[in-house]
Amino acid sequence: MKSIITAVSGLAAAALLWVFFKPPFGKNIVRINTDQRIVALTFDDGPSPPYTERLLDVLAKHDVKATFFLIGNRIEKHPETARRVIAEGHQVGNHSYSHPLLGFLPPTSVKREIKRTDELLRQVGVKGAIVFRAPVLTRFLPVAWVLAKGDRAHISCDVWSWDWTTQNPDRITKTVLRKVKPGSIVVLHDGKAENAHADRSGTIEATDRIITALKRDGYQFVRMSDVSY
Ligand SMILES: [Zn+2]
Numbered sequence: 001m002k003s004i005i006t007a008v009s010g011l012a013a014a015a016l017l018w019v020f021f022k023p024p025f026g027k028n029i030v031r032i033n034t035d036q037r038i039v040a041l042t043f044d045d046g047p048s049p050p051y052t053e054r055l056l057d058v059l060a061k062h063d064v065k066a067t068f069f070l071i072g073n074r075i076e077k078h079p080e081t082a083r084r085v086i087a088e089g090h091q092v093g094n095h096s097y098s099h100p101l102l103g104f105l106p107p108t109s110v111k112r113e114i115k116r117t118d119e120l121l122r123q124v125g126v127k128g129a130i131v132f133r134a135p136v137l138t139r140f141l142p143v144a145w146v147l148a149k150g151d152r153a154h155i156s157c158d159v160w161s162w163d164w165t166t167q168n169p170d171r172i173t174k175t176v177l178r179k180v181k182p183g184s185i186v187v188l189h190d191g192k193a194e195n196a197h198a199d200r201s202g203t204i205e206a207t208d209r210i211i212t213a214l215k216r217d218g219y220q221f222v223r224m225s226d227v228s229y
Pocket of ligand 1 (some may be wrong): 099135136
């Protein structure tokens, strides 16, 4: 009997953990549902001058539009950079206010983090629906709950560039090109949440190479607002 109780409580604990880390409701967008050669480049943790500006120059050179997930307290520091991202036709989304491990916070804090950044995004000129991505992709139960109540999707990714662990452009480029496929959502970083002054030159160089290689392979680049999900 005792072993049955242990087994049942073990299973219940596992089920609870599963529901917490993989909430079975709400929309979690990992990739674009297509077999066409399209890919969405996404950049997290900005605005982060001068790197965001340098990245914008690279994107403009290739005439590629991307999606930027901005951190609220960085928008407060660099509103002019956020405005330039928007002015150049990129989509801008919400990446929380202070980049905490959002999924471990209570829903009231999650809501506050998202709302504050939505307001900042409106102030710098974002119109229409605002896409959201949780810091470190922590779409855990409290985040999924708040998003579902607001009928809002979470934009995840299927290609991790690992550019938060390296700024070697060769490694970033190879990692992305090895994994990318039709409909991929690629996550790169024009800023670094834990260090506002971190050098992002590797990501910028890699982005230049990635776009060149993917264009050669016939890929087109989209913002998340260009596709349905
Ligand atoms: Zn982030």
